Amino acid sequence: MSSCTLIALARPTFDVAAAEKFYSQARALLNDLGATINGPTALVMTPEDTASAEANLNHDEKLYILFNASFADASAAISLLAKVKGEVLLWSVREFGEVGDRLLLNSMCGSNLAAHALRVNGKRITHLHGNPDEPHVRQGLRSALAGVLPDVGQPSTISGEMASAEKVLKSLELLKGRTVGAIGDAPAGFTPCNYDVDALQSKFGINIINKSIPEIFADIAAVPESEQSAEYQDACAAQPSLKNVPEKEARVNASTTVALKNWIDANNLSAIAMRCWPDFAVDLGACPCGAMGRTATRGTPAACERDVYGAVTMLLLEALGSGTNYLVDTVDLEEDENIIRIWHCGSASTTLAVDPANATQYIHCNRKLGVAGNFPLKTGPVVLVRLDTDIDPANPSKLRLVMTSGESLSAPNRFQGNTATVRTSAPARQLINGLIHNGFPHHTVVAWKDIRAEVRRMAELLAIPLTEW
Secondary structure, eight states: OOEEEEEEEOOTTSOHHHHHHHHHHHHHHHHHTTOEEESOSSOBOSHHHHHHHHHTOOTTOSEEEEEESSOOOSHHHHHHHTTOSSEEEEEEOOOOSOTTSOOSOOHHHHHHHHHHHHHHTTOOEEEEESOTTSHHHHHHHHHHHTTOOOOOOOOOOOOOOOOOHHHHHHHHHHHTTOEEEEESOOOTTOGGGOOOHHHHHHHHOOEEEEEOHHHHHHHHHTSOHHHHHHHHHHHHHHOGGGGGSOHHHHHHHHHHHHHHHHHHHHHTOSEEEEOOSSHIIIIISSOOHHHHHHHHHTTOOEEETTOHHHHHHHHHHHHTTOOSOEEEEEEEEEGGGTEEEEEESSOOOGGGBSSGGGOOEEEOTTTOOEEEEOOOBOOEEEEEEEEEEOOOTTOTTOEEEEEEEEEEEOOOOOSSSEEEEEEESSOHHHHHHHHHHTTOOSEEEEESSOOHHHHHHHHHHHTOOEEEO
């Protein structure tokens, strides 16, 4: 009889009841396939759960299945699987719920994040996406238990036309001496949000300055009531739906907007990357997504989750002519329609809305606190790009790039926050597999102008490896 270790991850801010249901179905399927199942028998959701699972982990297993019953950061994946010798299969399930509901699981993004962390720690992974009742999932698990990991393949890589070197060099020259402001630490288990300041300085001439969470909270508290009120009134005038958000939280958001603007102006910052949770929700009683959206609307790219490379990617694309862009997770897949959905929880510039005059301001989908945008992203051709760390010792740049393209379709806002439904140029399932199998970050930057030729030339000029699908 085949044996495997099954570890199911979840997070309490998502739909735990649904996560438990999927986990029960996953165990039932493996039992039905004749597998002996080792590992924790309940969802791993806390550091204590992880420690207990680690203490009882079977280190001689040939197959480890990391089941993202919902989103989770990669801390547990690192602790439990970074050093095992057996194969690791990441399994994510599909999103469900009504159109306009919150993102109930965000399972695939959890697998994406775990893949990056495991790659950084030298582990090769395989990805399986689908619910336990889907035939290809049964077949994929049957094959994995027999020692042959499932593989849906990756898209063919592209080598397209390149922009003129002179044009791109001029754009890169504009970046030299620019500064990105980083607020707080990267969230635990978010390895894509770590960065190499020397690599950024040597390749782009970009500097990083830091501010702690207590410091930004002090800045927010010090905003005069008159400035807070002026910002609140301006924000309500720009988006009247803000008046429906609890005023106390909206005013905290207004103070956050003012504090960010003051810091940006005082230090001539070109972009910011801010640790947006859990501190703001837990300690300040409001979510900063709306403030970040206001910051972006005023012309300063703003990346959440203290993702410095994400902020730098936004800055790079703007320098190459993209216009305003947005940092997103890839959260949903409909392979039959060749569709993915890209999303984040509400920090998009209102200029990126399908209808900028009615870019609804609302409460955060998970935290149930104001302020977060709740509107679909605009339609048209899109490009997705990401700068990332590279662990390949043969790559002296210590950086790599990934890029793909598609078209943002006219569609309702599928998930609360900011969603775009994208028909990808590459086969959608293979694209997801390529991103996860190669451990690319869960965050990419979406732009609505075709700057692929410029990105290709930039990669060539700076000797940064580019994977384009």
